Structures are given as C-alpha cells and as structure tokens.
Amino acid sequence: MSELITKSASELAALIDSKEISSVEATEAFFDRSEKLNHLTLSYLHLNRETALSAAKAADEDLAGGKRHSALHGVPIAVKDNLTTTDAPTTAGSKILEGWVPQYDSTVVKKIRAAGLPIIGKTNMDEFAMGSSTEYSAYGPSRNPWDLDRIPGGSGGGSSSAVSGHLAPLALGSDTGGSIRFPAAVTGSVGAKPTYGAVSRYGLIALASSLDQVGPVTNTVLDAALLQDVIAGHDPHDSTSLPDSLGSMAEAVKTAEFSGLRVGVVKQLSSDGFQAGVKSCFDDTISKLTSQGVEIVEVDCPSFEYSVAAYYLILPAEASSNLARFDSVRFGLQVAPEGNPTIERVMAATREAGFGPEVKRRIILGTYALSSGYYDAYYGSAQKVRTLIQQDLENAFSQVDVLLTPTAPTTAFKIGEKVNDPLAMYLNDIATIPANLAGIPGMSVPNGLAAEDGLPSGVQILAPAKQDARMYRVAALIEGLYTSEWGAPLIAKAPGLVAGNG
Amino acid sequence: MAKEPLMDFDKAIEKFDVVIGLEVHVELNTKSKMFCGCANVFGSEPNTNVCPICLGLPGALPAVNKKAVESSIAIGLALGCEIAPNGRFARKNYFYPDLAKNFQTSQYDEPIAFEGKLDVEISDGQTFEVLIERAHMEEDAGKLTHVGGATGRIQGAEYSLVDFNRAGVPLVEIVTKPVFGAGANAPELAGAYVRSIRDIVKAMDVSDARMERGNVRCDANVSLRPKGQEKLGTRTETKNVNSIRSVENAVRYEIQRQAHILDRGGSITQETRHWHEDRGYTSAGRPKSDADDYRYFPEPDLVPVQPESSWVESIRASLPENPQHRRKRLAAEWGFSELEFRDVVNGDLLDLVEATVAAGTSPQAARKWWTGELSRQANAQELSPNELEITPEEVAKIQSLIDSGDLTDRMAREVVAGVLAKEGSPEEVIEKRGLRVVTDEGALIAAIDEALSQQPGVLEKIREGKVQAAGAVIGAVMRAMGGQVDAARVRELILERAAN
Amino acid sequence: MSEITPDLVRHLASLSRILVTDDEVEKLAGELGVIVDSVATVNKAVSGDVVPTSHPLPMSNVFREDEVGPSLTQEEALSGAAASAEGRFKVAAILDED
Secondary structure: OHHHHHOOHHHHHHHHHOOOOOHHHHHHHHHHHHHHHHHHHOOEEEEOHHHHHHHHHHHHHHHHOOOOOOOOOOOOEEEEOOEOOOOOOOOOOOHHHOOOOOOOOOHHHHHHHHOOOOEEEEEOOOHHHOOOOOOOOOOOOOOEOOEOOEOOOOOOHHHHHHHHOOOOOOEEEEEOOOOOHHHHHHHOOEEEEOOOOOEOOOOEOOOOOOOOEEEEEEOOHHHHHHHHHHHEOOOOOOOOOOOOOOOOHHHHHHOOOOOOOEEEEEHHHOOOOOOHHHHHHHHHHHHHHHHOOOEEEEEOOHHHHHHHHHHHHHHHHHHHHHHHHOOOOOOOOOOOOOOOOOHHHHHHHHHHHHOOHHHHHHHHHHHHHHOOOOOHHHHHHHHHHHHHHHHHHHHHHOOOOEEEEEOOOOOOOEOOOOOOOHHHHHHHHOOOHHHHHHOOOEEEEEEEEOOOOOOEEEEEEEOOOOOHHHHHHHHHHHHHHHHHHHOOOHHHHOOOOOOOOO | OOOOOOOOHHHHHHHEEEEEEEEEEEEOOOOEOOOOOOEOOOOOOOOOOOOOOOOOOOOOOOOEEHHHHHHHHHHHHHOOOEEOOOEOOEEEEOOOOOOOOOEEEEOOOOOOEEEEEEEEEOOOOOEEEEEEEEEEEEEOOOEEEEEOOOOOOOOOOOEEEEEHHHOOOEEEEEEEOOEOOOHHHHHHHHHHHHHHHHHHHHHOOOOOOOHHHOOEEEEEEEEEEEOOOOOOOOOEEEEEEOOHHHHHHHHHHHHHHHHHHHHOOOOOOOEEEEEEOOOOEEEEEEEOOOOOOOOOEEOOOOOOEOOOHHHHHHHHHOOOOOHHHHHHHHHHHHOOOHHHHHHHHHOOOHHHHHHHHHOOOOHHHHHHHHHOHHHHHHHHOOOOHHHOOOOHHHHHHHHHHHHOOOOOHHHHHHHHHHHHOOOOOHHHHHHHHOOOOOOOHHHHHHHHHHHHHHOOOHHHHHHOOOHHHHHHHHHHHHHHOOOOOOHHHHHHHHHHHHHO | OOOOOHHHHHHHHHHOOOOOOHHHHHHHHHHHHHHHHHHOOHHHHOOOOOOOOOOOOOOOOOEEOOOOOOOOOHHHHHOOOOOEEOOEEEEEOOOOOO
C-alpha cells in the first residue's frame, strides 16, 4: 500500500487499466493517508470519503464495462478550493464563503469527473488566491512536506503540499502570478500554467480575470501533460477560452528531443536578487543543457523590470471588481450589525468580517487604481506595460525556442517570515508574473536542492503563446536529465511525512 | 413631500433657455438574456429564470447573445448612427442589491453605435433634429420591491425583496446630445422623441416596446440657463418616467421648478429626481455627482465586438421602413386631412388601418371603422384596439358587404359585435343572427303600404314638399322589418309612391 | 511621498463597501502608500503611444446563439441566501434610491 502512494499518476493509471489495482484501492490509499496526515500539512480543507469512494467505484464499474474515459481513468485527484464543486464546499480559502456549496460544477471539474478521476478533496489556498505562501488562508497555513515549519508556496500551497507529500498523486491548481509554479518550485514538484485561454475559467472563482488560468500540479512532467490533456479545450461558457485545441501534451512529452533547441536566458531574471543556492541550481541546469549541444542565448527583456509593479496594479483592480459580488445577499457570509442596519451597512460589515487583511488591502488598492483621476496613471499604464512585455517576449522568441529562468528567487522560507511584509511577499513572484501578464505558458520542474538549506529549487520554462507542447517537451527533457542524474525524481529525496511530525 | 413652488411655464420660457437631454433604455425582446441562456420573459415566478451567471455566483462568466448585438446594431442604424468597427464591453462598478455582480456589464467609451440623428415631429408640424450621442449595449438589473413603508417606495421601508428574473435582460441605452432651442416645445418634443424611439423599435420588432411594462424607459435631463448665457446650467435627471405623458409632464415640471429657484437667485442641485405621476411632481433622490465613481474598465471576461461590415450591411438591408417616412407616405397615399391622420396615429391605429386597406377597404372607410366604432368597442372592453378579437380582414369583409348593399350600417355594427362576442366570422354571424338586408321589394312595398295605411296624410305632406314626413314611415317600416332593410331604399320607395 | 491619506482610505473603503476602523485606516494608509510608491514606476515605463493590452491573446466576436438554456429552480437559486421571503432574496432597508 505504501508503494501505491509514491507512484506517479501515469503509473497508477496503467495499473488501474490493467486491473492490477482498482480505482477504489488507489483512492482509498490516498484518502486514508490524507485523512491521517492532513493535520501536519493542512493540505485539504474538505475531505469526504463517501463522495471520493463512490466516484472511484463508478470508475471501476465503467472500466469493467469496457469504458475507459481517459488516460487517467480511475486516478484520484485533489482540487484547489477555488474551483466550484457541487458535492463539496468551495471557500476559496476565505471565511466569506465558509460552507458555501455551489449550485454548479466548474468546467474543469466536470471534465475530470467525466474523465473518471475521483476527487479526494478540496485543497487549501491563500484567500482568493491572493498570496504566494498560503499563509493568507483564513483556515490556517499549509506546510511544506520537506520541512513543516516552512511554506509550501502559494496561493496553491494545499495542492502542492498534497502532491509533494503524496497525499494525492496529482492536483488541480490555478495560477494568476505564479500560484502553481512557485509552490511547485519550493516543494520539488511540477506545476504548469497553460497559455491563457487553453483551459476554461468557468467555475474558477475569479481573482484577476485577464491573468487567471487553471493548471496541473503533479510530481512528473508526463503527469502534468496527461492532466492538461484532460482539462484543456474550448468552453462556450468562457468567452476568453481559445477556440482551437493545442494538441496533446502527453504526445509532445513522448517525442521530446534536444536537437536544434535554442534556449534563452533572460538578462533581467538571471543574477541579482536570487538566493545563491537557487542560482547555482539554475546554472547547473544551463550547463547540463549546454552539454547536450543546446544553444544558450542571453535575451534582453527590459520591460520585465516593471512587471511586478504592473501586476500589483492590474490584479488588485480586476480583483476589486470580481470580489464585489460577495455582499451577503445571494450566498456566503452575512454579518448584520446591531440595531436596524441598512443593507449598505450589512454589506460593509460582512465584507469586513469575511475578508482577511491581504484581500482588503488589495481591494482598496484596486479601487484606487481604477478611480477616476488615477486610471490613466495606474491601471491604464499597467496595461501598457503588458504590451511592452509581450513585445519583449516576441522579440526574445524570435531568437530562441524557450526561455528559462529560476522559478523562484528563494527556496521555501519559514512560516511567518514574510507575512507582515507585503512587498517582500510580492517579490516571490518576480519570475513568474511576466507569463501571466503576457498570456504565455510557463511551467516549473525541479532542478535540485539548494546547497545552503537542502531545500528544493525549480527551473521555469516559458514558451510562446499556444506553444504549450513545446514547453512540455523541453520540461520533459530537463526532467530527464535530472532523473538520470538522481536515479529518481527529486521528490524521492523528500523526508517522508510521518504522523506525529510537526 | 410636497410640490415645490413653480414659475408659470410661459414666463419660465421667456426668461430661460431650456436644454434637455434624454436617455432612453430599450429592453430587447430576445429569447434569452444578454449574457446567459435564461429566458427573457415577463411575469414568471420570482427567481425562476436565473442561473449562476445572472445571479452573479462566484466563478460564473458571461457569454454574449448574438441576437442582442444584432438588434443593437439595427437600432443604431435606424437612428442614423455609425456602427463602431471595434467596441468593447466595460464594467460599471457600484453596489446595489439588485445588481448581482455589483457591477453592470455595459459599454463605456467604445459604444456599438454613435453619432446619429432622429427627426422628431411635434403636433404643430415643426420638426426637430435630435442628435444622438450614442447607443450602447448593457444588461438590466433585478427587480426590487420595498416592504413595510407607507408608499411601497424605499423611504421608510422595513426591508426589500429582490427578484433576479430581470437581471441580465439585454438593454440598449440611447443617449441624445443636449437638445437646444426647443423652448416652449421642450416638453412635447421630449415626449415625441420617446414616442419615436418606441415606434422605431416596435417596427423593427427588436423590442415589445410597451412602456407600461418597462420595455422602454426614459430618464429626462433638464437644465436652464439665462437667455444669452453660453454656459450650461446645472442639470437634474428625472427617473421613473413611465409613459409618454409622464415624459412631457416631468420635463414641464422641472422647467417650472428650476425657473422658480433660479429666478430667486438660488442654484440647482445636481441630482437624480424621481417623477410621481399621480401627484404631478418630482422629488429629490440621491445627489447626483459626475464624481459618481463607477471606475469603468474594459470587461476582461469578454472579447471585443468587431462587427464585419458585411454583417452590418445585411442588417441595414433588412431594416423596415422608418416609421416617420412610412407615416408621410401613407398620409400622402390616403389623402386624409391632418387632423384625420393624427387621430389614426395618436390612437395607435396605423397598422390596423393599413392592414384593412390592404384587405380591400377604402382608406376613409377603414379610418372611420377604427377611429369610430372599433375604438369605442375597445374602450368599452378596456382593451387596446390591437387586442380586439376582430381582424382587419374581417373588418374589410364587413365593409364590402355594406358597399354591396348586403348590410346596412346598423347591421354592420351588429355583425362587429357578434364577431367580438366570438360568435364566428362575419358570414357566420350574419347567418346566425339572420342579418340580411331584405332585397325582396315585394315585402318592402307591402310593409310600406301597411305603414302608410297606419299613417294617412304622410303622402299628402310629402307631395306638399315636406319630405321629412317620410321619416315616421321609414321608422315604422324599419321596425316591422326588424331593421333588416336599407333605410335609404325605403325612403326612395316612399317618395316614388308619393310621386305617383 | 504618497497621496494615500486616511481620508482617501476611508473613501475607498466606502466605495468598496468594507467597514474599516480608525486603526485599520491608519495602517492601510501606510501600507498602501508604500505599495503605491513602488508601483508608480509603471508610469515611467510607458510613453503615450503604447496601446494598452486588456486581453492577452487577440480574439474578437465570441458570441452565443439566442437560445434558451436551463435555469436554476427557485429553491436552488435561493439555496445560498442568508434570508429570503416570497421566493425572493430578502435584504435590509436600502439607504439610497436610484
């Protein structure tokens, strides 16, 4: 049984398909482990054995009847708690939605159900995905399986800790400025943000509509590719979803090769400000690639200097509008002050009680950025920076096939270290933000342990818009180089989670 | 709340220049809502035509109704507007319990149509060219009912109830540029403008166009400035104007109210006012500030609307005739007097008369029917003439029977009553009720002889030139024949008798 | 040097319907001031003729046909409501009128 939980999703899928194990066995293994160890990592906010196992049972029955719904049929999955599910609460990590059970499934949840993947539970996250450490969750922080005193990244720290702690073989996350990729880097796992529009956002509780994307959180590149194949595709419910399919990522992964590959290294994201161990892991990645005959080119993206600033104007602005609907009337928390309050006061009191400090900060900041008189200087200018970033990337991609950067400037920091310094927290996303601003795909794969603290580091692969397949191919190649060196994925080096730790 | 002091209207017009601006919201009659597939229907049980999208549930996203875009383009074209080659939706952010997302998805600086004009004719025959600033697409809010207050209005209400069935219904907002120089005609012009919009959208069948149902709503802006001053005065915006008449009355009231204040050296508060049709005044609502910060920004969940010119042209080609042009054309074709034509238009009878003429009736006869007997019947039943249970074809048939002498006027009215009472088609009613002009002259003559014998001396009087004496005999014959005779023929026969 | 005054914070909080205490106002003014100073740099990055990007990938004319689809039942619609009556969402008295 303990072997099952360290298997990759694709391995599990094969075992289920050949009927060596059942989906119920696999789901039970992960569910029981999750139930037993969740108190250590707080990966999950909601766990329901019945719904998980009944879905697993249905998957087994379908398979017995000759119906295999996908390449991941029967493999259990964890889902970030900002994706609506009709059979579990969906809180987005906030008190304002405590206990809210949606009346509809998000499109990606519909797809994974239809693909035969039982849902183990809903995972913890920074409130409304605002954060990079999961310390802003209203339900408590998630913890990094590598060191339970450290953050597992955010906003998707629940998914990343679940996957890296083997509480789930794979998970769904969302990424607005790095919320899948940063957690992947600091937990030694794999996380991908597809091209904007590749995956439907219908049913994803919106943070910044023009930046959000749903993506896979896994331990291997192949698993991520398989999961993206399940969830991607045009959705008529999402007017921003791409009309055409981007092809199969899993197929791309199987056909990856080095020859002719040109890799760019972004001048603005390769030296100062990165932890020494992170930098040396990155340098190691580059030198491995060079040994394979890959051409390495330094590219100049000057607008990247303004990406964090632009992001922290665009995100709060869009979020302030997206979060206006939380007003106590149709769903969610209602707080009525004493006396005969007007609805205005009920709304204000509800939002005061229901939103955490980071959310309030960003809503007020966003309201400011959109205010008349300030729009041009702030939101308007930030949208122009996006254009410049796209131009810089277009220019870069005319010289190279993919760009590589360290995914994160540091390894996992300690819980509490940056929580009172919003600006310091914002800088965690410095390398991941440009991809969201430009809409291009990005993913992180592990590239070693930092020498000074023995904690995981990740390398980020960026590809042009709609070239997700290319990104997966390069990711697979890099992953291959490391698993050859280590004999196993990086995650095998993680200290095991044991009940009683922490 | 009492009526405020007013200056005499004529005096106000003498002292001040009136500037008006009208914002008309047209509710489109698409089958589904603007951004979701919920039904766009009136009168359903509360909150039964709602879904995650129009309820503003977390995670829901809008999807644009193509027919709504088409109708919006059609309205823009009918108003002589340019259609924007590149337009976007924008979020208008404010909090209100009837606004599910607490923002309205609307359009800001990239409306679908802009720079148009509409010629509006008023009763004295003058035509004003009203310039249209823009027409843009947006969604309606839910419906609020206020409970517990004395008047059912917000003030003093204990709580409110929200029904989101209407939330998300497609609207087109049409905004005029300020209208100068209307002077004393401003109130009527405002009303006539709204009526014109209503007629246009009704003719195009993009809206049910029933003001009493809120399909067409008007906000009237009014400001005054001393004669000769260039700078515009402070304006007020009056809402809740639910009929053409209310538009006229509200504009008139605001002119008088503002004039009184300005004349005494006071100043007008820029605010939204609420029209009370029953009491005939406006009351102050929320102070309106152009600093009402809606924080507009392009809607990130929707992509730009870039209508291809081939699409726009095909919409243009399918537009029905402009109602005003149509009216001019019909007036010329039918040769009515101005007054006669106005009666038809004001009674909303144009379509019915046109259809009756098309079915073969002369225009004058058609007019007489619809403005006369049929309007009378409609009023008696508290219906509009459109709702009467008789078709223009049936009216034409009845008239043709009068023309051929098979029915007298009186009998024809009976046939109409029978059709309205659902006794069947005109022919069936005639059959059932035995309504036929007696053409058997033998029976007629017998009846005349009988009546004459009862009234000797009538023939004598007629021979003496007192032709009107025939009347009593005619009456008697009519009664004897159950009214089923052509009185004119009876008279003829009597006079022939007298001559012999 | 930042223009985020406590009064501005109160105004913004009111616009966004969030109740804030005096302490919070002070704190927010400080925090936001620092953030705004740092993000104000975007102004320097752009000159007048750069077109703003509001959609990362250029798309247009995404429409759906005018067809009626499934709706929620009244019960489902009201299922999340804190208060309801007569098939409608119930809210406390509204302050202003529109």
